[in-house]
Amino acid sequence: MAKQVLILGGGFAGLAAARALQGAPCTVTLVDHNNYHLFQPLLYQVATGELPAEAIATPLRPLLAPTGAHFRLDRVLAIDLAARTVRLAENATLSYDYLIVALGSVTNFFGHADLALHAFDLKGVEVAEQARSRILYAFERATSCTTSAERSAWLTFVVAGGGATGVEFATALLELIRILMRRRYPELQKTPPRVVLIQGGSALLPGFAPSLQAAAAAKIRALHGEILFDTHVTAYDGQVVQSHSGAPLPARTLVWTAGVRAHPLTATLPGADPHSGRVITDAHLRVRDHPEVFVVGDGLAPCHQHPWPQVAPFAIESGRYAATVIRAGLLQHPPPPPFIYRDQGSMVVLGRYDAVCQIDRWHIRWRGPGAWLLWIGLHLYRIMGMRNRVLTLIDWASDYGSHGNAIEIIRKR
Amino acid sequence: MAKQVLILGGGFAGLAAARALQGAPCTVTLVDHNNYHLFQPLLYQVATGELPAEAIATPLRPLLAPTGAHFRLDRVLAIDLAARTVRLAENATLSYDYLIVALGSVTNFFGHADLALHAFDLKGVEVAEQARSRILYAFERATSCTTSAERSAWLTFVVAGGGATGVEFATALLELIRILMRRRYPELQKTPPRVVLIQGGSALLPGFAPSLQAAAAAKIRALHGEILFDTHVTAYDGQVVQSHSGAPLPARTLVWTAGVRAHPLTATLPGADPHSGRVITDAHLRVRDHPEVFVVGDGLAPCHQHPWPQVAPFAIESGRYAATVIRAGLLQHPPPPPFIYRDQGSMVVLGRYDAVCQIDRWHIRWRGPGAWLLWIGLHLYRIMGMRNRVLTLIDWASDYGSHGNAIEIIRKR
Numbered sequence: 164m165a166k167q168v169l170i171l172g173g174g175f176a177g178l179a180a181a182r183a184l185q186g187a188p189c190t191v192t193l194v195d196h197n198n199y200h201l202f203q204p205l206l207y208q209v210a211t212g213e214l215p216a217e218a219i220a221t222p223l224r225p226l227l228a229p230t231g232a233h234f235r236l237d238r239v240l241a242i243d244l245a246a247r248t249v250r251l252a253e254n255a256t257l258s259y260d261y262l263i264v265a266l267g268s269v270t271n272f273f274g275h276a277d278l279a280l281h282a283f284d285l286k287g288v289e290v291a292e293q294a295r296s297r298i299l300y301a302f303e304r305a306t307s308c309t310t311s312a313e314r315s316a317w318l319t320f321v322v323a324g325g326g327a328t329g330v331e332f333a334t335a336l337l338e339l340i341r342i343l344m345r346r347r348y349p350e351l352q353k354t355p356p357r358v359v360l361i362q363g364g365s366a367l368l369p370g371f372a373p374s375l376q377a378a379a380a381a382k383i384r385a386l387h388g389e390i391l392f393d394t395h396v397t398a399y400d401g402q403v404v405q406s407h408s409g410a411p412l413p414a415r416t417l418v419w420t421a422g423v424r425a426h427p428l429t430a431t432l433p434g435a436d437p438h439s440g441r442v443i444t445d446a447h448l449r450v451r452d453h454p455e456v457f458v459v460g461d462g463l464a465p466c467h468q469h470p471w472p473q474v475a476p477f478a479i480e481s482g483r484y485a486a487t488v489i490r491a492g493l494l495q496h497p498p499p500p501p502f503i504y505r506d507q508g509s510m511v512v513l514g515r516y517d518a519v520c521q522i523d524r525w526h527i528r529w530r531g532p533g534a535w536l537l538w539i540g541l542h543l544y545r546i547m548g549m550r551n552r553v554l555t556l557i558d559w560a561s562d563y564g565s566h567g568n569a570i571e572i573i574r575k576r
Numbered sequence: 577m578a579k580q581v582l583i584l585g586g587g588f589a590g591l592a593a594a595r596a597l598q599g600a601p602c603t604v605t606l607v608d609h610n611n612y613h614l615f616q617p618l619l620y621q622v623a624t625g626e627l628p629a630e631a632i633a634t635p636l637r638p639l640l641a642p643t644g645a646h647f648r649l650d651r652v653l654a655i656d657l658a659a660r661t662v663r664l665a666e667n668a669t670l671s672y673d674y675l676i677v678a679l680g681s682v683t684n685f686f687g688h689a690d691l692a693l694h695a696f697d698l699k700g701v702e703v704a705e706q707a708r709s710r711i712l713y714a715f716e717r718a719t720s721c722t723t724s725a726e727r728s729a730w731l732t733f734v735v736a737g738g739g740a741t742g743v744e745f746a747t748a749l750l751e752l753i754r755i756l757m758r759r760r761y762p763e764l765q766k767t768p769p770r771v772v773l774i775q776g777g778s779a780l781l782p783g784f785a786p787s788l789q790a791a792a793a794a795k796i797r798a799l800h801g802e803i804l805f806d807t808h809v810t811a812y813d814g815q816v817v818q819s820h821s822g823a824p825l826p827a828r829t830l831v832w833t834a835g836v837r838a839h840p841l842t843a844t845l846p847g848a849d850p851h852s853g854r855v856i857t858d859a860h861l862r863v864r865d866h867p868e869v870f871v872v873g874d875g876l877a878p879c880h881q882h883p884w885p886q887v888a889p890f891a892i893e894s895g896r897y898a899a900t901v902i903r904a905g906l907l908q909h910p911p912p913p914p915f916i917y918r919d920q921g922s923m924v925v926l927g928r929y930d931a932v933c934q935i936d937r938w939h940i941r942w943r944g945p946g947a948w949l950l951w952i953g954l955h956l957y958r959i960m961g962m963r964n965r966v967l968t969l970i971d972w973a974s975d976y977g978s979h980g981n982a983i984e985i986i987r988k989r
Contacts, residue, residue, distance in 0.1 A: 198986045228760075235720065236986070299611065307668060571611065571635040572635065574701065
């Protein structure tokens with residue numbers, strides 16, 4: 164019987180692993196609780212109505228069909244390392260000879276149950292669409308408020324977290340307000356909407372050069388956004404955002420981008436860091452004492468020699484690498500050299516026609532339309548499936564051409 | 577102060593009324609609980625993954641902006657005819673001088689609470705997307721069933737109601753299965769999916785010529801669909817469909833298209849029929865004893881002289897007519913002649929490249945690709961907003977060109 168390779172998760176890492184195993188002498192099964200691969204880096208654009216969810220969610224079954232891998236739609240409940248099995252929610256247990264854990268990360272609310280209940284976290288298609296609906300609904304409600312305090316609470320949008328997602332979302336929201344909402348809601352001219360970005364540290368975009376961090380802050384302020392540095396959100400009841408260093412901020416919408424941790428199942432593996440849930444592996448991405456179990460993508464813990472970033476290119480390369488090690492094992496070849504990752508740089512889009520871009524190994528620090536064009540090109544290239552690429556292109560073209568043809572449908576939960 | 581015209585509902589009738597009141601000496605406000613106009617006749621294609629919801633849902637605010645009408649997103653709780661006010665869910669009351677009730681119809685489950693709970697009724701965007709997700713999920717679940725009885729229950733799709741919506745949905749679903757699902761799920765070749773259409777009467781498409789009724793039935797059977805005539809669904813627990821004339825039918829999916837009634841608020845008006853909720857008005861579509869209140873669209877009761885159909889062209893013409901009467905009243909002109917509606921014919925699409933079409937006043941009974949092309953042309957023409965028209969066209973083109981590029985995203989509730 165053919166060896167069984169089981170991949171948990173159909174994100175960038177899991178999908179790359181399945182593709183790299185094409186033709187290997189084994190049976191490959193990929194399990195995900197969604198039936199699609201999500202192009203997570205653009206999810207914030209679903210929340211701001213720039214893209215329909217379908218443009219960034221590509222069904223896994225047709226993606227996997229050419230690789231010969233099987234797909235199983237289910238939620239993983241537990242990994243039994245000793246028995247080499249995985250238990251699924253729908254009363255099934257799958258055995259494996261090799262296991263690739265590519266479960267990605269989940270939002271970290273740092274134990275705040277109220278935040279988990281009332282904030283939008285931009286980690287899935289449904290919540291991104293709910294965030295979009297909330298933003299549009301807030302404007303509708305603001306038109307019929309009887310007090311100005313209530314109106315201003317509906318028109319205050321707080322973004323917690325000044326990393327890439329928080330900055331990209333905040334600038335996209337500010338552009339949406341500037342270009343579209345002002346036009347749609349002339350009756351709200353006297354109550355300008357507020358977008359408040361709350362950042363725990365003293366600069367946006369940790370890891371970027373100070374000049375680019377300053378450029379991002381300047382851009383947000385130029386779009387009339389506000390930034391609160393050195394501030395942590397401590398509580399949110401759906402009405403008022405509390406922080407330990409500022410005045411209470413009445414706001415009906417809070418978007419949470421201030422932290423992630425590894426998937427809870429990843430955090431159960433040997434070598435997992437108790438805080439981040441991310442796993443320290445050997446040089447071949449294998450779990451301690453279990454050379455048949457690999458961790459890839461966001462689940463890998465960084466260490467001194469390897470400051471591994473939680474980004475798509477890293478996920479893809481680590482997934483592909485694990486497949487190479489498994490293929491060598493199946494063919495009884497010697498294992499490949501240890502995994503190394505060469506940083507491919509980072510880009511953060513700042514609304515229309517603007518971005519910051521940093522590629523350390525080439526000493527590149529770019530900002531402005533050139534960086535933005537580069538970003539557009541890279542994203543379109545990476546979005547999988549021609550249909551989606553074409554749809555996205557058309558959507559963007561019509562969006563940028565007409566200055567605001569956003570998706571304005573309020574869905575009910 | 578300008579006279580207040582209040583329109584309840586932003587469907588075909590309400591929107592046509594708002595447009596026809598453009599420039600009249602009054603303030604027009606349209607209230608809807610959705611912020612979009614829904615192109616209801618194509619909603620079944622959202623349920624079968626042929627169209628994204630955004631293609632048939634057009635935001636009302638930009639649609640209304642050129643007419644000068646105001647938009648209010650809210651749910652109407654009550655109409656006070658004596659006080660000439662309408663109470664909204666968000667603690668507001670609106671006064672009117674003229675009221676146009678364009679609330680459309682709601683699904684009639686004929687008192688079966690179990691059906692309302694477990695069946696999909698294709699009346700809104702959310703439920704259509706849930707139906708699509710259920711259909712896709714059923715195929716995924718079928719691949720991991722351990723018994724063939726369970727597998728066949730997941731792969732049995734029951735459609736209750738053999739009117740236009742039921743027939744269009746059933747044929748579209750059969751095409752989806754034939755073209756896409758067989759390809760996606762090679763492991764299910766041994767368990768062919770079943771689509772069972774349950775019709776209360778002895779023919780499909782009541783109101784159509786017998787030759788076209790027979791053509792619709794033949795088409796469904798040619799696509800391997802089953803039809804149960806003279807059968808009424810009596811109960812459904814989410815597992816087994818019960819009817820009083822057939823054996824219990826295990827099926828995990830039931831789509832209910834077997835009845836509508838007028839919106840509950842319409843049914844509170846004088847002259848409302850206790851069963852259908854539809855209202856008998858005077859010859860100018862005005863409610864008895866309340867010449868300032870109009871009923872338009874699906875809410876109008878048919879009578880001997882006027883077999884008024886619950887279709888978009890009728891809704892549009894009746895909405896426009898009410899606006900004409902109001903405009904005459906505002907200008908103190910004599911009222912226009914009584915409302916007459918000339919039947920514009922009916923078309924029902926039967927999957928790809930096929931339809932039946934009947935236009936009585938020209939004695940037309942068509943079927944086949946010619947009728948289908950006519951249908952495509954009419955629908956594209958009627959879908960409002962260039963963006964949506966273009967998106968829809970591209971979607972259809974890619975869909976029909978590639979034989980199956982459906983939307984295959986399973987959304988979670």
